[in-house]
Amino acid sequence: MYSVTTTAPLRLTVTAIPKTVYVGSLCVLAGGQHYSTLPSIKARQSPFTSTNRRSISSASPKSAIKEFFPKVETKQIIETETSWQHPVYTEEQMRSIHTEHRQVRTWSDRFALSMVQGLRWGMDFVTGYRHAPKGQDGKAVEKFKMSERQWLNRILFLESVAGVPGMVAGMLRHLRSLRTMRRDNGWIETLLEEAYNERMHLLTFMKIAEPGLFMRMMVLGAQGVYFNGLFFAYLISPRTCHRFVGYLEEEAVLTYTRIIEEIEAGNLPGWEKLEAPEIAVKYWKMPEGNRSMLDLMLYVRADEAKHREVNHTLGNLNQREDPNPYTAVFRNSEKPRPSKGADLMRPTGWEREEVI
C-alpha cells in the first residue's frame, strides 16, 4: 500500500531557534522580532530534500522535531517503562473510524450534551477554531482555513483538559472503594489508563509545538475549573459525567477527522514531511513507513473513538454494582465483546443488556 522509499536522515537544525512565546497564530520571539508560525515549521523542515515522507530505515533519528522535554536519564537509569501497553491498531481499523452521535434519551443525556456544546463554544473561542458552514465553498471557505499553528493550539488545549475526567473518575472510585471497603469491579484501571492515554496525546503534540504563555495560562485556568467542576459533578452523577465525556469524545473524533481531511487535501503543507516524534512511535508501536503526521492523527483519532465508546458504555451501566465490561471475563466468549483495541468499535457504546 505504501511506496518503499529512502529518506535522508534528518538533523535537528532547530536547536538554534530561540525560546518562543506563541500568542494566537503569532510567534513572538524573546528579542522582540515577530515571525509568522508557518515559516517556523517550514524552517524545521529544510533538511528534507526528498519528496517522499515515508522511509524504510530506522537506524538513525529521523525526527525533525525539537526536544522540548528531553528524556530524563540518570547515572543508572536509561528510561522508564509504562505498564499500560497500547493495543496495536491496523490501518484498516483506523481508516474505518467515522464521526457518530448517540441520540439523547434521558434528561441526564440532554444535560451532558448541552454542557459539551457550551464547552465546545468556549474552546472554539480560546483556540481560534472556525470552520465553514455546510454547503459553502470557494472564498467563503478560504477565510475559515486553519494553519498548522492554529490546529496545534487547539489540539494542545483540548488534550490538556482531556486527561482530567479519567483521573477524577478513577480517583473518586478508588477513594470510594477504600472508604466503603467494597470492590470497584475493574473500573479504576480503565479510567486511569484513559487519562494516561490522553496525557500521551498531549506529550506527543508538545514535542511538535511548545505552547506559548497565553496558551499555558488558558490551560491552567481551564484545568482549575474543569477539575473541580468534574470532581463535584462525579460525586453527584457519575452516569452524567460518563455521558458528558462520551459526547466530548464525539467532538474529538470530529476535530481529528477534519485535521485528517485537511492533511489529505494538501491544506497543511507544513505537516506533509514531518514525522511523528519518537515518543509517539514507541507508544503506538507505529510501524516503519506509517509514521507521518497523517498516520499520527489516525492513531489519535482511533484512541478518541475508543474513549467515546468506553464512556458511552460506562454511562449505560449501574454505577455502583456493574462490573466494567472492558476488564471482564465473559461466560460466553463466542459473542462479540467490548475490547481495548480498535478491532471492534461501537461508536455509541454497548447497551447494558448486551454486556452485564
Ligand SMILES: [Fe+2]
Ligand atoms: Fe486525546
Ligand SMILES: [Fe+2]
Ligand atoms: Fe479523548
